[in-house]
Amino acid sequence: MALHRVNTDDYSEQLRQKAERLRAAYSDYTDLEPELFPSPPIHYRLRAEFKMWQEGGRVDYAMYRQGEYKKPFVIKEFTVGAELINDLMPKVLEAVNASELLRKRLFSTEFLTTLSNDALITLIYHKKLDEAWEAEARALQDKLGFPILGRSRKQKVVLERDYVTEQLQIGDRTYSYKQVEGSFTQPNGEICRSMIRWAKDVCEGSEGDLLELYCGNGNFTIPLCEHFDKVLATEISKVSVNAAQENIRANGVSNLNIVRLSSEEFTQAIDKVRPFRRLKDIDLDSYDFSTVLVDPPRAGLDADTCAMVARFPRILYISCNPETQLENLEELSKTHRVERFALFDQFPYTDHTESGILLVRK
Template sequence: MAIHSVNTDDYTRQLQQKVERLREAYGDYTDLDPEVFPSPPSHYRLRAEFKIWQEQGRAHYAMYRQGEYKKPFIIEEFTVGAGLINRLMPLVLEAVNTSEVLRKRLFSAEFLTTLGGDALVTLIYHKKLDEDWESAARALQEKLGFPVLGRSRKQKVVLERDYVTERLQIGDKTYQYKQVEGSFTQPNGEICRAMIGWAKDVCKESRGDLLELYCGNGNFTIPLSEHFDKVLATEISKVSVNSAQENIRANGVNNLDIVRLSSEEFTQAIDKVRPFRRLRDIDLERYDFSTVLVDPPRAGLDADTCAMVARFPRILYISCNPETQLENLAELSKTHRVERFAIFDQFPYTDHTESGLLLVRK
C-alpha cells in the first residue's frame, strides 16, 4: 500500500485552510494578513526514515501508523520524498535483496539528501557489523555514488563520511552547510530557503548586535550575520555546535561567536545568576543587542527565557508549533507588537505549520 502518495491537486485548498485557521488563532494579537510561503506540492522532503519489513527472505520499505506497530504498510512510492531519495530507494533495496549480508537483521534505512544534490544512506541493524558487511556496503556505496553508513547497538561504521553538504541559494548568495547524520536539519529544503530569505528581509535594515538561541548548525545565524555588527549564538547540542563552527569557517563569517549553552543557562548567564566556563572568552558587556532570534523546540520558550527575550527591542520568533508560540505571545504582547507575520508550510498534507513573527517593542 502506497501510504505516501499524495493528492497534489488538493494542496492549495489544504494550505488555505491552514492559513485561515492560523489567521483566526493569531487574531487577538494582529490583524496583519500573513505572508504565506507554500511548499512544493510533491518531492519536498529531504530526509526519510523507513522501517524494513522482512518477509519470505525479502526486505521491503515500510511504515507504521501510530498504535498499529504489528501492521506494516509497505511503501511502493514516496511522492513526498525528494527526487534523489526516490532515485536511491530502489537501488538500495535491490542491493539489500541480492546480498544476504546486507539484508540479514536489517531493520531500518534512512536517507539524508540536500537541495544541492548530496546524499547519505544509513542502514541500521540488529547485529554486529563485521568485515563482510563492510565489504558489501562498500560495493553498494560505489554503485550509489554516495556514502553509506552502518549502525547497530554501540556501533557506527563510517565508510567515507557521516554528513552531507548543503548549498542554499538565498538571493544572489550561496551558503554552505555541513549537516551531520542524526542531527537536526530542516526537512523541507525549499521552505528552509524561504524562512532564511524572510528572516534576512526582516533584518535587512538592522542595527547593533544579534543574539540567537537554539541556533543549530547555523542555518539562520550565518546568513543573518551580514545584517549585524556582531552575533552571539547558543546551542546545546555538541554535534550541532561543532557543525556550526565548521559552517562559520566555510562561509567566511568573522563576526559570529557560538557557545554551547541551553537557553535556560544563557538566561542565568546574562542575569549574572552564575558564571559559565563556556563563556570565559565571551564578554557579554561588549554586546549591544538590538534583536534576539529564537527558534525553539515544540515546547516553546520556558517562562524565564520568555521574560529574558522580552527585554530586547526586536524579537524574531520562528516556531514549529504555533500553539506554544501563541502561549508565549500572550506574555510577549504585553511589551511588544506584531510587525511581521509569516506562515511557512513546512509539512504539507498535515496539520503542522511553521510560523514566523517579528515583534517590536511598543
C-alpha cells in the same frame, strides 16, 4: 492521507485552510494576514526514515499508519520524498535483497539528501556489524556513488563520512552547510530557503547586534550575520555546534561567535546568576543586542527564557508549534506588538504548521 502518496489537486485549498486557522488562532495578537510560503507540492522532503519489513527472505520499505503501529504497510512509492531519495530507494533495496549480509537483521534505512544533490544512506541493524558487512557495504557505496553509514547498538561504522553538504542560494549569495547525520536539519529544503529569505528581509536595515538561541548548525545565523555588527548564538547540541563552527569557516563569517549553552544556561549567564567556563572568552557586556532570534523545539520557550527575551527591542520568533508560540505570546504581547507574521508550510497535506513572527517593543 498517506504520507507516501498525495493528491496535489488539493494543495492550494489545504494551504488556504491552514492560513485561515492560523490567522484565527493569532487574532488576539494581530490583525495581519500571514505571509504565505507554500511548499513544492511533491518531492519536498529531504529526509526519510523507513522501517525495513522482513518477510519470506525479502526486505521492503515500510511505514505505519497513525495509530496502527503493529501493521506496517509496504512502500512502493514516496512522492513526498526528494527526487534523489526516490532514485536511491530501489537501488538500495535491490542491493540489500541481493546480499544476505546486508539484508539480515536490517531494521531501518534512513536517507538524508540536500537540494544540491548530496546524499547519505544509513542502514540500521539488530546485529553487530563486522568486516564482512563492511566489505559488502563498501561495494554498495561504490555502486551508488554516495556514502553508506552503518549503525547498530553502541556501534557506528562510518565508511566515508557521516554528513552531507548543502548549498543554498539566497539572493546573490550561496551559503554552504555541513549537515551531520542524526542532528537536526530542516526537512523541507525549499521551505528552509524561504524561511531564511524571510528572516533576512525582516532584519534588513538592522542596527546593533543579534543574539540567537537554538541556532543548530547556523542555518539562520550565518546568512543573518551581514545585517548586524556582531552576532552571538547558542546551541546545546555538541554535534550541531561543531558543524556550525565548520560552517562559519566555510562561509567566511568573521563577526559570529557560537557557544554551547542551553537557553536556560544563557539566561543565567546574561543575568550573572553564575559564570560559565564556555563563556570565558566572550564578553557579554560588549554586545549591544537589538534583536533576538529564537527557533525553539516544540515545547516553546520556558518561562525564564521568555522573560529574558522580552527585554530585547525586537524578537524574531520562528516556531514549529504555534500552540506553544501562542502561550509565549501571551507574555510577550504585554511588552511587544506583532509587526510581521508568516506561515511556512513545512509539511504539506498534514495539519502541521510552522509560523514566524516579528515582535517589536511597544
